[in-house]
Amino acid sequence: MAIKKIIAANWKENPGTAKEAEALFSAVMRAAASVPSVRVVVCPPSVFIGSVGNLMRTQAGRISANFALGAQDVFWEDEGAFTGGVGPRILRGLGVRYAIIGHSERRRFFGETDEMVERKARAAREGGIVPIVCVGEPHEVRRKGIAAAKRFLAVQLRKGLKGIADPDRRGKGKELIVAYEPVWAIGSGNNDRPADAAVIAAFIKTMVPGAKVLYGGSVNEGNVREYTQSDEIDGALVGGASLKADAFKKIIHTI
Ligand code: PGA
Numbered sequence: 001m002a003i004k005k006i007i008a009a010n011w012k013e014n015p016g017t018a019k020e021a022e023a024l025f026s027a028v029m030r031a032a033a034s035v036p037s038v039r040v041v042v043c044p045p046s047v048f049i050g051s052v053g054n055l056m057r058t059q060a061g062r063i064s065a066n067f068a069l070g071a072q073d074v075f076w077e078d079e080g081a082f083t084g085g086v087g088p089r090i091l092r093g094l095g096v097r098y099a100i101i102g103h104s105e106r107r108r109f110f111g112e113t114d115e116m117v118e119r120k121a122r123a124a125r126e127g128g129i130v131p132i133v134c135v136g137e138p139h140e141v142r143r144k145g146i147a148a149a150k151r152f153l154a155v156q157l158r159k160g161l162k163g164i165a166d167p168d169r170r171g172k173g174k175e176l177i178v179a180y181e182p183v184w185a186i187g188s189g190n191n192d193r194p195a196d197a198a199v200i201a202a203f204i205k206t207m208v209p210g211a212k213v214l215y216g217g218s219v220n221e222g223n224v225r226e227y228t229q230s231d232e233i234d235g236a237l238v239g240g241a242s243l244k245a246d247a248f249k250k251i252i253h254t255i
Pocket of ligand 1: 010185186187188216237239240241
């Protein structure tokens, strides 16, 4: 069945143990199997990717093709003297197919810049991992209106996707995902108006032709459909609600 929408689960620094991660992952896998038209991408903390990946392999017969493993970050080098680095090659070996890049929390707490985002996105793509590049404006920008937000996003997109957005360059035809996550909407319960998010998603598509666009920021089982019913929005990046198996199951089923 053709995939219609994408739901990516960003677990952030949760849960606290590998056992809990495996339990959550199993519950989500079961939920995803019954909705083959939705691509479900689960992004656990990197240290749990190995164990949840193993779980995924042992259940291979029961997992539908719509389910995929993702990472929350990827370094741009495959191997070498890069303390703490985990690059595309390591991730691919663990069965990872997607990677979130440039989340606003990485930009804020780990000092990531648009230039780093660009290197990561390019390396991921060349290494066979689909980048989910996050962009989003802070509240002081959005307060000035949608046009101001677009100007802010245009800079992030131009710098962060410089090496890959041009379809004539390497990577032509490969999947590319942009997640629009207004910073003020993340984890705040203050989700963006779906109509505004759709306008911005359309804008992102004019800037990055061929990209799919997800909305992220306080998405839950009660509001997800308002986003995914828009033609401009290809799915959602879900944080908090992806940690509750029941809520996440409802999200997958509602759309
Ligand atoms: P949230 O997080 O759903 O908890 O707002 C979204 C994200 O940060 O990706």
